Amino acid sequence: MKSNETKIRVRYAETDTMGILHHAVYPVYFEEGRTELMRSLGMSYSEMEKKGVILPVYFVNVKYFQPAYYDDLLTLQTELAELNGVRIKFDYKLFNDQKTLLAEGNVTLIFADPISFKPIRPPKWFVKLIT
């Protein structure tokens, strides 16, 4: 399936009293990863929203192996893992610059209507882009 790599540098504000990247920031990085993957496929998520399709998150799952620190330059691998009915799933692996695997996870989102938040079929132009 489609995948890409994004470089992300850890901000000071994203660290905590333990001196490490706070665990709640990882889903924010993952979101940046799929933003960049979708852009690389020729359809930015902001364009998708303008076309009347939103992707609220249904499921988040993160496993943390090693900490990241302020100013670390991380590599995030994002892979479009599954398109199943109204659901789309991305798999993630996050590495530091010594290529240590820091975390892995996955995020499942639902194609939805921006007003009702009800699930809708993924648009055909989108399915075409990713297959």
Add this chain to the structure above:
Amino acid sequence: MKSNETKIRVRYAETDTMGILHHAVYPVYFEEGRTELMRSLGMSYSEMEKKGVILPVYFVNVKYFQPAYYDDLLTLQTELAELNGVRIKFDYKLFNDQKTLLAEGNVTLIFADPISFKPIRPPKWFVKLIT
């Protein structure tokens, strides 16, 4: 002028590698302070948005004297300092539980249209509430 006090407990995620409350969180606390002040005056900000008036921030000013730490129970004093044309200004003082002044600041917001973001006169019902 109108004022109130809000208790806020410092979250772990809000601290940084220095082991202190990160400076960019203070404007978030200030926003919570004016949310609670407006509620105490009988008009929640969410109701105001539903009535078609938004309050984007025009100016933020914070002076930091002493650090706050994870789990500190802070007291935030919010005062409606000025209503001047399309602008509204709030003054803030933040204390820890030893009554040490940690920071002070002010935030100026603009009454605006939610679509165009253009300035509008403050609604009469709002002016009445605060005077």
Add this chain to the structure above:
Amino acid sequence: MKSNETKIRVRYAETDTMGILHHAVYPVYFEEGRTELMRSLGMSYSEMEKKGVILPVYFVNVKYFQPAYYDDLLTLQTELAELNGVRIKFDYKLFNDQKTLLAEGNVTLIFADPISFKPIRPPKWFVKLIT
């Protein structure tokens, strides 16, 4: 097992362009939930850190059912679900004020040394507190 309830009000800064509470904030709320549960058991997490034990997060899992909105007053149920070797697991349910279940999840943390981040046995005084 031990459990408690915490009230949390959604901040404006925590919402996103969809007009809903951003999904990465839920782990921050969960952290607040276990902070309050540990306090209710007679041992604040900040005291635990002062005694030389930290609890880095190992696993986060969140399922999102319904959105939350700015200014919603939420109820977070936190339950200490499992203490297994060096791991401790908390289960969460988040409700809005109509008692709709918005999300559920769990977080597993590791008892660790604050310098090396290596796993350590949970302190006896802590095990005693929670059993």
Add this chain to the structure above:
Amino acid sequence: MKSNETKIRVRYAETDTMGILHHAVYPVYFEEGRTELMRSLGMSYSEMEKKGVILPVYFVNVKYFQPAYYDDLLTLQTELAELNGVRIKFDYKLFNDQKTLLAEGNVTLIFADPISFKPIRPPKWFVKLIT
């Protein structure tokens, strides 16, 4: 004085219900700007911390002119404006990709001891780097 430019893309998590970049994120971007400016001068802030000097924030000042939106690619200009005793001041201008000035601001920090948080003279090697 020394200055540089940093590109920053607005994350979804950083926007709010108004559909714009939340105002409390601007100081986080400014922090990224001075991180990159210091790196370009040959001394990363993380190295400075390792050498026993921290830079807590003393004063933040932001004026907001126009909103930024999700996925906007912004240009942040950071200028080292003043080194005065124990204080260092940075000036900022933030532009979108139409070169519209979105905001300007400044941040003053204090050279301090990492344990006591007491002010200290800026290290000679640092003064040499920036002059």
